[in-house]
Amino acid sequence: MTNSSxxxxxxNGANGGVRPGHYYSYGVPYLPIDNYPxxxxxxxxxxxxxxxxxxxxxxxxxxxxxxxxxETGWTRSELMSPTIDLAKSSNTLNKLxxxxxxxxxxxxxxxxxxxxxxxxxxxxxxDRYIFTALARAGVRGVDRAWIRNLYxxxxxPHLVFYLKIDEKTLIRRVLQSRxxxxxxxxxDLKIGDDIYESFRGYQRAxxxxxxxxxxxxxxxxxxxxxxxxVIQDELRRQIAAFLAESESSxxxxxxxx
Amino acid sequence: MEGIDGSGKTTQLAxxxxxxxxxxxxxFMTEWNSSALVKAATKTGKKKNAxxxxxxxxxxxxxxxxxxxxxxxxPLKAGMIVLADRYTYTAFARDAARGVDRRWVRELxxxxxxxxLAVYFRVPIDVSVDRLLARRVKLKFYEAGLDxxxxxxxxxxxxxxxGKVLDEYDRIVEEYGLSVVxxxxxxxxxxxxFRRLVSQHLEIEHHDELVDESA
Numbered sequence: 001m002t003n004s005s006x007x008x009x010x011x012n013g014a015n016g017g018v019r020p021g022h023y024y025s026y027g028v029p030y031l032p033i034d035n036y037p038x039x040x041x042x043x044x045x046x047x048x049x050x051x052x053x054x055x056x057x058x059x060x061x062x063x064x065x066x067x068x069x070x071e072t073g074w075t076r077s078e079l080m081s082p083t084i085d086l087a088k089s090s091n092t093l094n095k096l097x098x099x100x101x102x103x104x105x106x107x108x109x110x111x112x113x114x115x116x117x118x119x120x121x122x123x124x125x126x127d128r129y130i131f132t133a134l135a136r137a138g139v140r141g142v143d144r145a146w147i148r149n150l151y152x153x154x155x156x157p158h159l160v161f162y163l164k165i166d167e168k169t170l171i172r173r174v175l176q177s178r179x180x181x182x183x184x185x186x187x188d189l190k191i192g193d194d195i196y197e198s199f200r201g202y203q204r205a206x207x208x209x210x211x212x213x214x215x216x217x218x219x220x221x222x223x224x225x226x227x228x229x230v231i232q233d234e235l236r237r238q239i240a241a242f243l244a245e246s247e248s249s250x251x252x253x254x255x256x257x
Numbered sequence: 258m259e260g261i262d263g264s265g266k267t268t269q270l271a272x273x274x275x276x277x278x279x280x281x282x283x284x285f286m287t288e289w290n291s292s293a294l295v296k297a298a299t300k301t302g303k304k305k306n307a308x309x310x311x312x313x314x315x316x317x318x319x320x321x322x323x324x325x326x327x328x329x330x331x332p333l334k335a336g337m338i339v340l341a342d343r344y345t346y347t348a349f350a351r352d353a354a355r356g357v358d359r360r361w362v363r364e365l366x367x368x369x370x371x372x373x374l375a376v377y378f379r380v381p382i383d384v385s386v387d388r389l390l391a392r393r394v395k396l397k398f399y400e401a402g403l404d405x406x407x408x409x410x411x412x413x414x415x416x417x418x419x420g421k422v423l424d425e426y427d428r429i430v431e432e433y434g435l436s437v438v439x440x441x442x443x444x445x446x447x448x449x450x451f452r453r454l455v456s457q458h459l460e461i462e463h464h465d466e467l468v469d470e471s472a
Contacts, residue, residue, distance in 0.1 A: 026358035028311055079307060083298040096322040096368060097294060104298070104315035111309045149364040153311060 018156040021118070025152025031115055033155065038118030039246070040155055041239065042129035045163035046206055048173030049224040050231070054163070055125050057232050058239070062123055067243075070117040072109055074128040080105035095140040095188075102133050103150055110154065118155070130154045131162075131217065135209035139202065140189065159242055160217060161235060163224035167204050174203070259346045259426065260378030261419050262400055263385030264440045265447070269378065270342055272448045273455065277338055285332035289343035292323040306398060310355035313399065317348055318365055329370060345369045346377070346429050354421035355405060374458045376451065377430055378440040382420050386412065 186202025260266040302308040345366040352362045396411040402418025
């Protein structure tokens with residue numbers, strides 16, 4: 001009952017032509033990661049698509065089956081959180097420092113959380129991944145080749161789920177949940193003084209960036225306007241199929257002596 | 258202005274600035290890793306010795322980007338001479354010595370303004386160590402490369418780490434055509450050579466302008 005036939009096979013050049021579980025480009029030369037047993041699963045999407053709800057449910061489901069699970073998020077590193085908060089509140093960020101602060105934060109989590117977890121055989125559920133940074137930078141006109149090189153130290157996830165919604169739904173959900181803030185409204189882009197128009201323009205541009213990355217990085221696109229349970233079932237089906245396939249091809253399995 | 262700790266470059270740069278100012282040139286100084294933006298994170302990271310080679314590299318790039326946009330480009334636009342105590346080459350040398358990919362760090366800094374003149378003060382490791390120890394400078398954790406775990410002795414670790422940094426600088430001198438000052442002669446001799454390099458450059462610029470006007 002798997003629908004693996006509809007999924008992009010891992011060899012089809014998705015992930016920017018990089019094999020899942022490997023570095024996109026130059027990587028972290030002093031941390032070779034070949035053949036680590038863990039799996040990296042990213043759940044991407046804009047605000048208000050229910051990423052954290054889906055991740056919490058996935059974690060529960062995976063742990064019940066006996067998988068070790070670790071969650072990681074965007075801008076949560078101990079090293080950088082205070083600096084990013086400070087920079088955001090003082091509005092002194094320009095697009096380049098904005099991008100670099102987030103990349104530093106990600107590097108910290110990659111080396112201290114993600115890589116050790118993959119080495120130890122955990123399933124890492126990432127609430128947003130580098131695509132969030134690529135989308136935000138893209139909207140701000142940062143050079144595409146430069147930002148892709150910058151994140152060349154990242155690991156290509158085994159699976160990337162993109163929870164997709166349309167502009168109208170997105171706007172309503174953000175307004176309902178936590179409202180607009182300066183950065184999420186793209187006010188730094190100085191589109192105009194009308195925060196709603198700025199917010200709408202920014203979110204629309206973000207959606208466009210995500211769409212343009214879908215093929216490049218092999219996103220599995222899910223319609224996030226459906227019910228939570230329906231999306232969760234779909235996620236579980238795809239993850240179960242992936243895990244079954246990778247376990248059947250694993251060279252060694254733990255045996256009871 | 259490039260060189261490892263104890264190469265005497267800060268002394269030389271201060272003397273150069275005096276001379277330029279006395280000659281009526283507007284001068285703007287900017288120093289490596291000095292922006293307020295990343296100070297908190299660098300401090301936290303250094304205090305806890307929590308920086309990895311990658312986060313060390315990226316924090317310095319963030320600092321550089323911040324200073325480039327506030328302390329380098331505006332004074333250049335205003336027609337000032339910007340004196341940078343360390344520039345991108347410091348990152349190329351240090352980050353590579355820590356095992357970060359050379360190509361990655363070069364591409365990372367591709368947003369930088371190419372300097373009109375880059376001078377490297379080359380000093381043997383023994384001279385550098387002697388100068389630092391004579392001044393009773395306490396070797397700092399990251400400057401001594403103690404984060405790499407090559408030696409727990411600060412002086413020994415400094416020698417190993419800065420030795421690798423010197424090797425990287427040699428590579429960079431070739432790659433980017435840096436002007437080299439052998440930083441072992443007297444302070445005055447070095448300064449004279451330094452001024453000659455700078456004045457040649459200023460003259461060349463002046464000459465170009467004349468050619469352009471006559472064309």
